[in-house]
Amino acid sequence: MLGLLAVVRQLHELMWLLTEALRLDEARPVHPEMRDALARMDHLAGGTPAQLKALDVEAQRRKVNPLLQKASNLARGGTPGKDYRGANLIGRKMRGSDLRGASFRGALLIGADLRESDLRRADFTGADLRGTDLRGANLTGVLFLTGSQLRAAVTGP
Incomplete structure (x- = not known):
């Protein structure tokens, strides 16, 4: 059960980062993709214990990271x-x-x-x-x- 908490925590961290990126007006060009990613993270975080245990969080992070980098570059x-x-x-x-x-x-x-x-x-x-x-x-x-x-x-x- 403790391992599942770590998975959910990491998913919530990704959701927080995406939410922060969505607050950046300069990042509007990637807002639609970020909203999709946020919805995906939210869906995954609500998974069953078996689904959470099988989830590759690093793979999800690799999907989200390029969006966050784009948002950062645009904001800067x-x-x-x-x-x-x-x-x-x-x-x-x-x-x-x-x-x-x-x-x-x-x-x-x-x-x-x-x-x-x-x-x-x-x-x-x-x-x-x-x-x-x-x-x-x-x-x-x-x-x-x-x-x-x-x-x-x-x-x-």
Whole structure:
């Protein structure tokens, strides 16, 4: 039963990401595909225990990810900032950096110093922010930054 909870949690994470992408006006060209994907995830999440146990969540993630990437690229204006996708930025000192529109998709930012950085429209899909110092950073319009990522980061005094 515990394994089923993990499957449903991952499906709900995908639904949250798709819902966030649907809020991006710039991503309108892919909204119909994202709505279809969201309906598919919702249907799968309501499956029977046997269906959930047999579900390949990674295959579903591989279907959704290109849509989220398109939405991110559109929201970042087609001219994204620095590309840190999958980068190892553990402990990196980036305080006060201009990181507008950067992609941190899947990056390891554990213990990184991003204090007072400009992170407007940066994409944080799947980034590991444990202990990342975000105090004073401009997070206006950041993309796909989850509550759990924020709770793992340092955001207060």
